[in-house]
Amino acid sequence: MGGFIGWAVLVIFWRSMWNENKMIDLKTKKIIVTGGNGFLGKRVVKFLLKRGVSSENIFVPEHKDYDLEKEEEIKKMFIDFPANIVIHLAATVGGIGYNLDNPGSLFYNNALMGIQLMEQARLHNIEKFVVLGTVCAYPKNALIPFKEEDFWNGYPAEVTAPYGFAKKMLLVQSQAYRKQYGFNSIFLIPVNLYGPGDNFDPQSSHVVAALIKKIIDAKNEDNDEEAVWGSGTASREFLYIDDCAKAIVLATERYDGNGPVNLGSGKETTIKELANQIKEIVEFKGNLVWDVSKPDGQPRRCLDVSMAEREFDFKAETSLEEGLNKTIRWYLENK
Ligand SMILES: NC(=O)c1ccc[n+]([C@@H]2O[C@H](COP(=O)([O-])OP(=O)(O)OC[C@H]3O[C@@H](n4cnc5c(N)ncnc54)[C@H](OP(=O)(O)O)[C@@H]3O)[C@@H](O)[C@H]2O)c1
Numbered sequence: 001m002g003g004f005i006g007w008a009v010l011v012i013f014w015r016s017m018w019n020e021n022k023m024i025d026l027k028t029k030k031i032i033v034t035g036g037n038g039f040l041g042k043r044v045v046k047f048l049l050k051r052g053v054s055s056e057n058i059f060v061p062e063h064k065d066y067d068l069e070k071e072e073e074i075k076k077m078f079i080d081f082p083a084n085i086v087i088h089l090a091a092t093v094g095g096i097g098y099n100l101d102n103p104g105s106l107f108y109n110n111a112l113m114g115i116q117l118m119e120q121a122r123l124h125n126i127e128k129f130v131v132l133g134t135v136c137a138y139p140k141n142a143l144i145p146f147k148e149e150d151f152w153n154g155y156p157a158e159v160t161a162p163y164g165f166a167k168k169m170l171l172v173q174s175q176a177y178r179k180q181y182g183f184n185s186i187f188l189i190p191v192n193l194y195g196p197g198d199n200f201d202p203q204s205s206h207v208v209a210a211l212i213k214k215i216i217d218a219k220n221e222d223n224d225e226e227a228v229w230g231s232g233t234a235s236r237e238f239l240y241i242d243d244c245a246k247a248i249v250l251a252t253e254r255y256d257g258n259g260p261v262n263l264g265s266g267k268e269t270t271i272k273e274l275a276n277q278i279k280e281i282v283e284f285k286g287n288l289v290w291d292v293s294k295p296d297g298q299p300r301r302c303l304d305v306s307m308a309e310r311e312f313d314f315k316a317e318t319s320l321e322e323g324l325n326k327t328i329r330w331y332l333e334n335k
Contacts, residue, residue: 035090036060043245094204110166129185137164145304157298195241196330232272234296240318254312268302
């Protein structure tokens with residue numbers, strides 16, 4: 001028994017030494033954060049600064065100056081800011097309604113942008129390329145919790161498949177480039193994100209922001225009831241925005257593997273539970289009425305998050321209750 005414990009301690013020690021050794025010192029690197037002015041991008045930049053990266057070493061290409069769907073503008077970006085690392089967050093995104101109305105542009109914009117950007121990054125000798133995938137790329141009926149090895153075991157939920165596949169193609173590209181060119185690119189799979197600074201526009205918002213706005217509006221209008229999309233029985237997993245930003249920076253620093261890695265809180269919540277929690281926080285006294293004529297999207301979502309902890313020491317810290325309170329407070333102060 002004693003021998004076994006000693007051996008286990010030694011393995012943990014070796015592993016931590018190995019992880020220390022392969023860690024990138026981000027302070028010595030020039031980093032491009034595409035989409036760095038977006039909801040997640042702003043937090044990633046903030047976290048890089050907190051980690052000691054100087055602001056001169058971080059470049060955020062503005063969409064108006066560098067349209068990353070255009071190869072010439074990507075080339076110009078790499079000339080204007082010769083970088084070591086690219087964290088690729090730029091994307092066209094939206095909630096379920098936006099996905100229903102825009103499957104073509106979601107597929108085309110995201111695939112085109114990512115594929116060209118990774119190719120130019122390779123040609124410009126980028127040392128590390130970080131891709132943000134999406135939980136929407138998991139098979140519709142993957143077993144709960146979703147494990148990375150099940151990522152290819154089926155077709156995603158139809159409504160978000162075009163967006164999901166556009167991102168999933170970047171995993172194929174990433175692995176192919178590693179094999180053929182030795183290009184170091186990693187692929188992360190975050191769940192639904194939420195937090196202060198989220199997009200509250202009903203045309204394109206995701207579920208948490210959409211429900212917060214809807215329920216606060218219903219309260220302000222003194223409604224007895226408020227209709228909500230779907231049956232409410234579908235489940236999702238939510239990751240607070242600062243936790244996700246931290247995970248991305250840790251992975252950039254410490255993970256160089258070929259396989260995708262889930263980023264989540266590991267907690268499954270039904271849409272009905274989420275809506276009721278928001279209703280309680282904002283003190284809406286009316287009833288929520290579930291409109292089953294509207295789609296639920298993927299039936300269940302919950303990730304196995306052990307690989308992120310194992311590979312780069314990431315564990316989400318913010319509970320849904322704490323995150324919702326902060327998000328609602330931000331919305332009320334900024335709407
Ligand atoms: N939000 C979520 O729940 C969630 C969940 C999983 C994964 N993700 C991934 O996380 C990343 C960030 O998402 P987000 O929620 O932060 O989105 P966001 O707030 O919409 O930010 C996206 C950013 O990309 C920029 N962008 C879009 N098209 C561009 C183009 N052609 N050229 C240059 N810049 C362009 C946008 O600039 P403009 O605003 O000026 O157009 C914006 O700054 C995305 O890759 C998304 O797929 C998000």
